[in-house]
Amino acid sequence: MKRKSRAGSDEPPAELSTGDRGQCTTHLAMGEGRLRAEEVRLAYDDHVIIDSLSLSIPDGKITVIVGPNACGKSTLLRALARLLRPTTGTVILDGEQIHRLPTKEVARRLGLLPQTPIAPEGILVVDLVARGRTPHQKLFQQWSESDERAVHAALDATSTMDLADRQVDELSGGQRQRVWIAMTLAQETDLLLLDEPTTFLDIAHQIDVLDLCEQLNHEQQRTVVLVLHDLNLACRYADHIVAMRDGVIVAAGPPAEVITAENVRDVFGLDCVVIDDPVSHTPLVVPIGSRHEAPNLAPRQMDVGEPHA
Amino acid sequence: MTLLTDAPPIDRAVVTDTPPPARLPIRGRVFRTRFFSVRVDPRALAVCGILTALITVFGCWAISVGDFPIPISEVIKTLLGSPTEDSEFIIGTLRLPRVLVAIGVGAAFGMSGAIFQALVRNPLGSPDLIGFNSGAALGAVVMIVYVGGSSTQVAMGAIGGGFVAAILVFLLAWKRGVKAYRLVLVGIGCGFAIEAAIDFLITRAKITDVQRAAVWMTGSLNGRSWDQVRLVAFGLLVLGPLAVLMQRWLDRLDLGDDAAAALGLNVSRAKLGLVIVGVALAALGVAAAGPIVFVAFVAGPIARRLVHSPSACIVPAAFVGALVVVVADLAARRVIAPTELPVGIMTAIIGAPYLLWLLMRQARTGAL
Numbered sequence: 001m002k003r004k005s006r007a008g009s010d011e012p013p014a015e016l017s018t019g020d021r022g023q024c025t026t027h028l029a030m031g032e033g034r035l036r037a038e039e040v041r042l043a044y045d046d047h048v049i050i051d052s053l054s055l056s057i058p059d060g061k062i063t064v065i066v067g068p069n070a071c072g073k074s075t076l077l078r079a080l081a082r083l084l085r086p087t088t089g090t091v092i093l094d095g096e097q098i099h100r101l102p103t104k105e106v107a108r109r110l111g112l113l114p115q116t117p118i119a120p121e122g123i124l125v126v127d128l129v130a131r132g133r134t135p136h137q138k139l140f141q142q143w144s145e146s147d148e149r150a151v152h153a154a155l156d157a158t159s160t161m162d163l164a165d166r167q168v169d170e171l172s173g174g175q176r177q178r179v180w181i182a183m184t185l186a187q188e189t190d191l192l193l194l195d196e197p198t199t200f201l202d203i204a205h206q207i208d209v210l211d212l213c214e215q216l217n218h219e220q221q222r223t224v225v226l227v228l229h230d231l232n233l234a235c236r237y238a239d240h241i242v243a244m245r246d247g248v249i250v251a252a253g254p255p256a257e258v259i260t261a262e263n264v265r266d267v268f269g270l271d272c273v274v275i276d277d278p279v280s281h282t283p284l285v286v287p288i289g290s291r292h293e294a295p296n297l298a299p300r301q302m303d304v305g306e307p308h309a
Numbered sequence: 310m311t312l313l314t315d316a317p318p319i320d321r322a323v324v325t326d327t328p329p330p331a332r333l334p335i336r337g338r339v340f341r342t343r344f345f346s347v348r349v350d351p352r353a354l355a356v357c358g359i360l361t362a363l364i365t366v367f368g369c370w371a372i373s374v375g376d377f378p379i380p381i382s383e384v385i386k387t388l389l390g391s392p393t394e395d396s397e398f399i400i401g402t403l404r405l406p407r408v409l410v411a412i413g414v415g416a417a418f419g420m421s422g423a424i425f426q427a428l429v430r431n432p433l434g435s436p437d438l439i440g441f442n443s444g445a446a447l448g449a450v451v452m453i454v455y456v457g458g459s460s461t462q463v464a465m466g467a468i469g470g471g472f473v474a475a476i477l478v479f480l481l482a483w484k485r486g487v488k489a490y491r492l493v494l495v496g497i498g499c500g501f502a503i504e505a506a507i508d509f510l511i512t513r514a515k516i517t518d519v520q521r522a523a524v525w526m527t528g529s530l531n532g533r534s535w536d537q538v539r540l541v542a543f544g545l546l547v548l549g550p551l552a553v554l555m556q557r558w559l560d561r562l563d564l565g566d567d568a569a570a571a572l573g574l575n576v577s578r579a580k581l582g583l584v585i586v587g588v589a590l591a592a593l594g595v596a597a598a599g600p601i602v603f604v605a606f607v608a609g610p611i612a613r614r615l616v617h618s619p620s621a622c623i624v625p626a627a628f629v630g631a632l633v634v635v636v637a638d639l640a641a642r643r644v645i646a647p648t649e650l651p652v653g654i655m656t657a658i659i660g661a662p663y664l665l666w667l668l669m670r671q672a673r674t675g676a677l
Contacts, residue, residue: 044485045485078567081570081571082570083567083570083571102573103570103573103574103575104573105573106573107571107572107573108573111571112567112568112571113568113571114565114567114568114571115567116565117564117565117567117568118430118563118564118565118568119564120563120564120619120620121619122617122618122619123619123620124334124335124336124619126333126334126335127335127336127619130333130335131560131561131564131572132572134557134560134561134572134573134574135572135573139554139557140345140346140347141345141346142339142346142347142348143335143339143341143346143347143348144341144346145341147346148332148333151333151335152333155333164333164334165334184571187572
């Protein structure tokens with residue numbers, strides 16, 4: 001099972017990934033990524049959600065955006081994917097202003113899975129995944145061999161090949177989410193933006209989906225951006241965490257630097273203790289709540305940027 | 310899972326050079342050459358073929374019956390180009406145009422309904438329920454009452470009225486985008502207001518105009534001539550191909566606006582295009598035959614069920630619409646012959662129970 005192999009920190013793969021992560025975050029400079037936002041102001045009608053925000057998505061890494069409800073995470077993601085046009089400022093993709101690029105061209109470089117996509121009634125898994133090919137298709141280029149291969153690869157990567165001829169309506173939540181990710185993969189983009197892919201899933205399926213994201217990042221070098229609610233999972237899977245509150249980035253960097261008790265209080269207004277995750281050695285947030293008092297613990301020992309041996 | 314250290318990074322260029330191990334069970338047949346590939350749905354083709362056959366059968370039947378019955382064999386002979394003297398006038402001038410208009414109008418309503426129902430994501434979003442047909446009717450009645458109304462003028466009035474009604478409904482339903490239930494409710498409300506305006510106009514008009522307008526208002530194919538055939542044929546020739554091409558947009562919009570945009574669709578432009586073509590098709594039908602109710606409403610869902618497709622079926626809906634109107638007109642002429650009922654009454658008899666059933670179901674499931 002995939003789930004298990006990732007969990008054990010003493011196994012080579014996990015070891016490698018953690019070490020890898022430590023190195024990359026140290027020389028992670030801002031303003032270098034293929035996808036970045038420069039001083040964007042994002043608003044729906046007159047309602048400003050985000051004002052003057054700059055952000056660079058590190059290439060080939062997993063970036064997780066966290067923050068309380070309605071802090072502008074999804075809005076930011078929509079702007080990064082060209083779904084929302086900034087009132088001022090720009091989003092840059094490969095050195096070009098994303099709004100100058102044709103929609104179809106953007107869709108060939110960057111895939112977005114929105115929070116609540118709608119599966120047409122009665123559609124088969126394979127047909128839904130095939131819709132991911134539309135940016136590559138033309139009127140008389142409806143189903144080329146490369147389309148077929150891409151859908152094949154997407155189904156394989158998400159282990160949904162067995163479900164190919166099933167109806168999407170019949171699937172469990174976790175399976176359905178895998179299918180949606182497969183659709184986004186079929187787009188064959190190096191950049192993947194997933195808006196809350198784990199919401200409504202039970203814990204096992206959450207891990208399942210996140211393992212899949214990590215696998216896509218590791219094995220296929222895709223840049224992944226996730227919006228997540230669970231801080232502990234965010235810490236575990238992210239190379240780079242962006243913590244937002246009220247449309248402002250409060251902290252950004254490797255999980256160990258960003259997820260501290262002060263930052264969590266700052267961002268979420270939640271008192272907590274941050275301890276070491278015994279499995280992945282990433283920060284683990286333990287909320288205190290009103291019925292308990294903060295325990296007297298030694299400050300968490302964690303060497304940022306060093307591989308955990 | 311294989312160890313990550315053992316699994317070298319997959320080079321996607323290599324992946325795309327190897328042939329896929331097995332054929333994917335995607336819907337439809339693929340025809341592929343070096344330069345192009347087309348995906349067709351055999352089931353949709355079969356449905357359209359069967360519907361064409363049925364339309365032909367009912368069309369010939371409709372031509373053969375009447376005050377002056379003509380045997381089917383003679384109908385076929387006449388249609389194939391060797392008429393007798395009687396049949397040439399009765400078929401060529403009276404009955405054939407009527408059947409052709411029925412087919413064309415049905416196709417236009419069917420496509421329009423399929424487009425709007427898919428856009429609104431609700432079968433209740435069909436143009437005859439949300440006031441667009443009423444708007445087109447108002448435009449036509451204004452032309453009849455105030456201008457005099459040649460068939461071209463009536464047609465222009467209908468198309469203008471349809472668009473004004475559509476703009477009105479969309480503006481009133483707009484609240485950071487258009488939600489299905491708002492559109493349906495606002496549309497039904499606007500429909501009533503427009504009907505009231507029509508009634509008002511009719512009370513003020515000359516009695517001869519009133520008669521013309523009243524027959525036309527229930528949706529009638531009585532006395533259709535080659536003028537209307539030309540109008541409908543020309544309209545369908547322009548709008549039909551556009552509607553068929555726009556199927557690709559609808560397929561993406563089905564996934565939700567954000568997902569459609571993420572797949573490279575310019576959502577607002579696509580929606581605007583679909584609305585324009587949909588309204589134009591509905592107005593075309595109204596211009597030629599009056600606001601025949603429930604054709605647009607039933608054609609889409611029937612087509613979808615027949616083709617068994619998860620997406621909107623614009624083309625099959627056109628065939629279903631055509632068959633519905635041809636059959637309804639035949640029934641309208643024959644049920645209490647020799648009195649001919651307007652075709653709109655027959656389609657209402659078919660459509661109203663379906664509407665009631667749908668309302669009950671949606672109220673129960675909370676879809677509306």
